[in-house]
Amino acid sequence: MQILDGKLAAQAIKDALKLDVAQRSNEGKKIPHLAAILVGNNGASETYVAAKVKACEETGFKSTLVRFNSDIDELTLLEEIDNLNNDPDIDGILVQLPLPKHIDAKKVIDAISPNKDVDGFHPASVGKMVEGLPTFIPATPYGIMLLLKHYKIDTKGKHAIVIGRSNIVGRPMSILLSGNSNPGNCTVTICHSHTTNLKELCLQGDIIVAALGIPEFVTADMVKPGAIIIDVGITRVEDSTRKSGFRLKGDVAFDQVAEKTDWITPVPGGVGPMTIAALMKNTYQACIENN
Ligand SMILES: NC(=O)c1ccc[n+]([C@@H]2O[C@H](COP(=O)([O-])OP(=O)(O)OC[C@H]3O[C@@H](n4cnc5c(N)ncnc54)[C@H](OP(=O)(O)O)[C@@H]3O)[C@@H](O)[C@H]2O)c1
Incomplete structure (x- = not known):
C-alpha cells in the first residue's frame, strides 16, 4: 500500500504557481485575484474558505473575502456577483456552497461570468468539459x-x-x-x-x-x-x-x-x-x- 499524499502534491503545485506569479509580478503583469463569497457561518464552509484564502496568500495571489449574513436576499447576492463580474481586478469568483435554502444556488452559479468561473460549475464550463475542450474543471x-x-x-x-x-x-x-x-x-x-x-x-x-x-x-x-x-x-x-x-x-x-x-x-x-x-x-x- 502506498499513500497518494495530497498535501505533498498540492504543495508542489502551489510552489510552482508561486514562482509563476513572482515572475508575472517582476514583469509588471497582473497577479491573480480570487474573490470568495461566504454566506452565513457554517463551520465547515468557514474552514474551507479560510483554507482557500490561505492558499492565495501562500502562492502570492490576491484574495477578497465577501461575507454576508445567512438572511441575505437573493437579489443582493446576484448584485454582488454582477459587481465582481465587472471588476477588472477580479479574475476568479467562487461562491462557497451550500447556500441557505431560500437562495437558488443554480441561479447564483449561473450568474458568474464563465470567464471567472474558477469553480467550474457554470453550464458553459460543464459543457466544454463534457466535450473535452479547455475550460475550468470543478x-x-x-x-x-x-x-x-x-x-x-x-x-x-x-x-x-x-x-x-x-x-x-x-x-x-x-x-x-x-x-x-x-x-x-x-x-x-x-x-x-x-x-x-x-x-x-x-x-x-x-x-x-x-x-x-x-x-x-x-x-x-x-x-x-x-x-x-x-x-x-x-x-x-x-x-x-x-x-x-x-x-x-x-x-x-x-x-x-x-x-x-x-x-x-x-x-x-x-x-x-x-x-x-x-x-x-x-x-x-x-x-x-x-x-
Ligand atoms: N475533499 C474535498 O475537497 C471535497 C469536496 C467536495 C465534497 N467533498 C465531500 O465529498 C462527499 C460527497 O460530496 P457531494 O457534494 O458530492 O455530496 P452530495 O451532493 O450529497 O452527493 C452524494 C452522492 O452520493 C450518492 N449516495 C448517497 N448515498 C449513497 C449510497 N448509500 N450508495 C451509493 N450512492 C449514494 C447520492 O446519490 P443520489 O444522487 O441518488 O442521491 C449522491 O449522488 C461529502 O462528504 C463532501 O463533504 C469533499
Missing part, C-alpha cells in the same frame, strides 16, 4: 486528476467505480476519468443511492472514487486486492477528545481497506488539499486568459 475532480498525474498512476483501460453523481464531484469525475486523456481512458461505472449491486460493482473496480458523504461506507470486503482508492468524503464526526469537538472521516474505512490497496488517499491530507491546489490553478488560468 476543483475536486480536477484535483484528483492532478493527484493521479503527480503519482504517475496509469489509469488507461482500468475500470473506475465512481460512487456519487453530484454535479460538483461524482458526475464530473466520471466524465474526466472516461475522457481520452492521461489520466483518463478508464471504463467508468457511476453509482448512486439507487444502485442495487454496489458491492459487486466495487469488487470489479481497479479504481474506486468514493464521493457519497457517508463515513467509512467502503469497507474491505468491497475492495479488490490491488485497487486504487480515492476517498473524497469529508464528514465531521463528534470527538470529545479533540479541542474542536470533532474529527474528519472519509467515505472509506481506511484502517481495514488500506492494506488491500496499491494506492489510497488519506482523510485528511488526500483530496482536500488537492481541491484547493486545483482552484489555485484555475484562478491562475483565469488571470492569464483575462489579461
Whole structure:
C-alpha cells in the first residue's frame, strides 16, 4: 500500500504557481485575484474558505473575502456577483456552497461570468468539459486528476467505480476519468443511492472514487486486492477528545481497506488539499486568459 499524499502534491503545485506569479509580478503583469463569497457561518464552509484564502496568500495571489449574513436576499447576492463580474481586478469568483435554502444556488452559479468561473460549475464550463475542450474543471475532480498525474498512476483501460453523481464531484469525475486523456481512458461505472449491486460493482473496480458523504461506507470486503482508492468524503464526526469537538472521516474505512490497496488517499491530507491546489490553478488560468 502506498499513500497518494495530497498535501505533498498540492504543495508542489502551489510552489510552482508561486514562482509563476513572482515572475508575472517582476514583469509588471497582473497577479491573480480570487474573490470568495461566504454566506452565513457554517463551520465547515468557514474552514474551507479560510483554507482557500490561505492558499492565495501562500502562492502570492490576491484574495477578497465577501461575507454576508445567512438572511441575505437573493437579489443582493446576484448584485454582488454582477459587481465582481465587472471588476477588472477580479479574475476568479467562487461562491462557497451550500447556500441557505431560500437562495437558488443554480441561479447564483449561473450568474458568474464563465470567464471567472474558477469553480467550474457554470453550464458553459460543464459543457466544454463534457466535450473535452479547455475550460475550468470543478476543483475536486480536477484535483484528483492532478493527484493521479503527480503519482504517475496509469489509469488507461482500468475500470473506475465512481460512487456519487453530484454535479460538483461524482458526475464530473466520471466524465474526466472516461475522457481520452492521461489520466483518463478508464471504463467508468457511476453509482448512486439507487444502485442495487454496489458491492459487486466495487469488487470489479481497479479504481474506486468514493464521493457519497457517508463515513467509512467502503469497507474491505468491497475492495479488490490491488485497487486504487480515492476517498473524497469529508464528514465531521463528534470527538470529545479533540479541542474542536470533532474529527474528519472519509467515505472509506481506511484502517481495514488500506492494506488491500496499491494506492489510497488519506482523510485528511488526500483530496482536500488537492481541491484547493486545483482552484489555485484555475484562478491562475483565469488571470492569464483575462489579461
Ligand atoms: N475533499 C474535498 O475537497 C471535497 C469536496 C467536495 C465534497 N467533498 C465531500 O465529498 C462527499 C460527497 O460530496 P457531494 O457534494 O458530492 O455530496 P452530495 O451532493 O450529497 O452527493 C452524494 C452522492 O452520493 C450518492 N449516495 C448517497 N448515498 C449513497 C449510497 N448509500 N450508495 C451509493 N450512492 C449514494 C447520492 O446519490 P443520489 O444522487 O441518488 O442521491 C449522491 O449522488 C461529502 O462528504 C463532501 O463533504 C469533499
